[in-house]
Amino acid sequence: MESSRGIPSLHHSIVPRVSKDPWLLAGAVLALVLAMAVLIGPYLTPYDPNDMAFQPLSPPSAAHWLGVNDGGMDILSELLYGLRNTVGFGLLTGIVALGLGVAAGLAAAWFGGPVDHITMRFADILLAVPAVMILILMAAFFRLSPVALALLLALLYWPTTAKGIRAQALVVKSRLHIYAARQMGGSGVYIIRHHLLPELFPLYLIGFATKARMAMFMEASLSFLGLFDPSRKSLGMMISYALKYYYLDVWWNWLLPPILCLTLLIMAVTLLVVSLEKVFNPRLKEA
Amino acid sequence: MRFIWPYLFAAAVMIYLSYSLPKMLPGDFVTAMYASSHVTLNAEQEAGLRASYTNQEGFRRYLIRLFTLDWGHSYAFHSPISDLILSALPWTLLLVGGAHVISMVMGFIAGVEAAWRRGGGMEKTSVGCMTVLEGVPEIATGVGLLLVFAMTLGWFPASGAVTAYARFTAAERLLDVAHHLTLPFCTLIAAYLPGNFLLTRGSMVMLLKEQFVQTARAKGLPPMRIRYAHAARNALLPMVTRFGLRFAFMVTGALVVETIYAYPGLGTLLFNAISMRDLPLIQSIVLVSSLMVLFVNLILEWTYGRIDSRVSHGI
Numbered sequence: 001m002e003s004s005r006g007i008p009s010l011h012h013s014i015v016p017r018v019s020k021d022p023w024l025l026a027g028a029v030l031a032l033v034l035a036m037a038v039l040i041g042p043y044l045t046p047y048d049p050n051d052m053a054f055q056p057l058s059p060p061s062a063a064h065w066l067g068v069n070d071g072g073m074d075i076l077s078e079l080l081y082g083l084r085n086t087v088g089f090g091l092l093t094g095i096v097a098l099g100l101g102v103a104a105g106l107a108a109a110w111f112g113g114p115v116d117h118i119t120m121r122f123a124d125i126l127l128a129v130p131a132v133m134i135l136i137l138m139a140a141f142f143r144l145s146p147v148a149l150a151l152l153l154a155l156l157y158w159p160t161t162a163k164g165i166r167a168q169a170l171v172v173k174s175r176l177h178i179y180a181a182r183q184m185g186g187s188g189v190y191i192i193r194h195h196l197l198p199e200l201f202p203l204y205l206i207g208f209a210t211k212a213r214m215a216m217f218m219e220a221s222l223s224f225l226g227l228f229d230p231s232r233k234s235l236g237m238m239i240s241y242a243l244k245y246y247y248l249d250v251w252w253n254w255l256l257p258p259i260l261c262l263t264l265l266i267m268a269v270t271l272l273v274v275s276l277e278k279v280f281n282p283r284l285k286e287a
Numbered sequence: 288m289r290f291i292w293p294y295l296f297a298a299a300v301m302i303y304l305s306y307s308l309p310k311m312l313p314g315d316f317v318t319a320m321y322a323s324s325h326v327t328l329n330a331e332q333e334a335g336l337r338a339s340y341t342n343q344e345g346f347r348r349y350l351i352r353l354f355t356l357d358w359g360h361s362y363a364f365h366s367p368i369s370d371l372i373l374s375a376l377p378w379t380l381l382l383v384g385g386a387h388v389i390s391m392v393m394g395f396i397a398g399v400e401a402a403w404r405r406g407g408g409m410e411k412t413s414v415g416c417m418t419v420l421e422g423v424p425e426i427a428t429g430v431g432l433l434l435v436f437a438m439t440l441g442w443f444p445a446s447g448a449v450t451a452y453a454r455f456t457a458a459e460r461l462l463d464v465a466h467h468l469t470l471p472f473c474t475l476i477a478a479y480l481p482g483n484f485l486l487t488r489g490s491m492v493m494l495l496k497e498q499f500v501q502t503a504r505a506k507g508l509p510p511m512r513i514r515y516a517h518a519a520r521n522a523l524l525p526m527v528t529r530f531g532l533r534f535a536f537m538v539t540g541a542l543v544v545e546t547i548y549a550y551p552g553l554g555t556l557l558f559n560a561i562s563m564r565d566l567p568l569i570q571s572i573v574l575v576s577s578l579m580v581l582f583v584n585l586i587l588e589w590t591y592g593r594i595d596s597r598v599s600h601g602i
Contacts, residue, residue, distance in 0.1 A: 023418060121293075124293040125296050125297055125300070127293070128293045128296070128297035128581060129297045129577075130301075130538060130576070130577045130580045130581070132538055132542075133301070133573045133576060134304070136557070136561075136569070137304065137569070137570065137573050138308075140564075140569045141308055141312060141566065141569075141570075142312070217539065217540075218539055220426060221425075221426070221539040221540070221542065222539075224543055224546070225543070225557070225558055225561055226558070226562050236426065239426055240546075243430065243547065246430075246433065246434065246438060251434060255430065255434075259426065259427045259431070260427075262424055262426060263422070263424060266422050266423070267419070269422075270418070270421050270422035271418070274418050274421070274485070
């Protein structure tokens with residue numbers, strides 16, 4: 001019964017429904033503001049985030065809008081660079097995990113048989129492995145770079161997307177127009193590229209946003225725990241350093257900004273995910 | 288029994304990684320790691336550490352050491368690793384386990400009730416609040432509660448799990464533990480509750496439209512019975528599935544929350560081990576917590592398989 005339901009098409013039902021959703025609007029506006037901060041952030045501040053030339057722990061002033069931290073670094077510059085790093089980590093993981101998930105899911109659905117079986121059993125194992133533990137282990141032992149960690153996280157996190165894509169691809173595969181395309185001699189590659197890939201598009205948005213959200217959260221937590229190079233600015237690391245001084249009067253200009261930034265970031269992506277999921281079949285998640 | 292083997296396989300992978308990774312470390316890593324560490328080793332300790340990392344003991348020997356709790360010695364804390372982990376473990380289980388159970392029960396009941404009252408003002412408000420709360424990471428809730436309730440108002444202690452050196456009766460001690468537990472507990476509940484609520488509500492809204500619910504209503508069954516005995520039990524499966532998927536999130540969040548409140552569990556121990564670059568301790572904590580995560584997931588799926596016959600029949 002559920003299998004007869006497809007994904008709503010982009011122009012006929014998604015755009016009108018989505019544009020009325022206040023959650024999506026809020027998420028999109030937040031995401032836009034943060035994207036601006038990420039893109040033009042470094043031009044907004046005249047200081048190098050690692051420059052330790054200023055009076056430590058000085059309160060906010062015209063020269064340093066958010067004051068200076070205990071190491072004599074300008075907090076606003078730290079914040080903008082940290083936000084960039086956190087977002088970059090999330091986007092990289094999201095894109096790579098999505099690519100792997102789509103490839104694996106489509107291959108499993110299209111070829112079926114042993115390919116399907118092996119891919120899905122492999123996905124089951126990866127789903128069981130607690131990824132954050134492997135990340136902590138690798139970061140602590142080999143001091144991997146953030147890019148390497150993001151890729152590792154993506155390698156561990158594609159299965160959720162792959163399962164969703166596979167389930168929906170199986171539905172699309174059994175539709176009439178795919179039969180027609182096959183009858184007319186369309187090759188597997190042609191059908192995957194021209195039918196399956198574009199028709200599953202809405203799922204990519206959800207998959208990407210979910211992965212990116214998880215990766216940003218993970219980056220903030222790992223840097224909070226001190227697993228990244230200390231000279232690499234990150235929201236989590238700023239919170240961790242500022243937390244040592246929470247009993248001083250500096251919490252509102254040093255501790256609060258990175259927390260607020262991180263919250264807005266996670267909130268923006270969460271609102272996007274929640275409203276996108278509402279539009280598409282709510283049962284897709286279980287597949 | 289289909290669902291067991293991925294977990295067994297994943298456990299084997301984790302144990303093997305923990306056995307083989309240290310052997311892959313390049314060069315004289317003992318000198319390299321401990322040069323930048325807060326721990327100073329004397330010659331004997333350094334030799335011991337080097338020996339424990341460079342010895343070519345077989346995997347079987349490693350397994351025996353693993354299961355006899357012979358995990359080596361932490362030079363940062365000057366005690367056996369197994370002692371450190373076993374004394375931290377109960378606190379983590381109390382905090383994280385308790386928060387999970389309560390947030391699952393609360394989220395489930397609230398989700399079922401919200402779906403039942405779909406379209407009402409109460410439902411809309413709660414869905415809105417939960418959606419916003421879902422977007423707030425543990426770091427933010429934790430630090431926020433710490434600043435307000437521990438620092439400004441002073442209602443709850445800012446760190447630790449018990450008052451040190453205090454003489455308490457049993458009842459007072461229990462209250463003291465609860466007092467210390469409150470803030471980290473609320474932080475974790477705030478993190479776990481929205482997901483459980485939104486998911487249960489989502490599946491219940493779908494379920495309430497199904498024909499068997501119509502039948503139950505037509506039979507004139509009391510609403511409580513329709514809600515829970517007929518509809519809600521089918522909303523359990525997505526919750527269990529999701530629990531497994533979200534576990535990485537949850538473990539990470541628990542690590543952070545314990546660190547924020549300096550709660551003496553595994554998370555704080557890991558944080559301290561990382562900041563002192565105590566590799567053997569990091570490795571053991573990671574292995575122990577991974578195995579526990581796998582075990583909990585396994586138990587959960589097994590329990591669910593018992594509740595819902597569709598799972599055990601593989602439908």
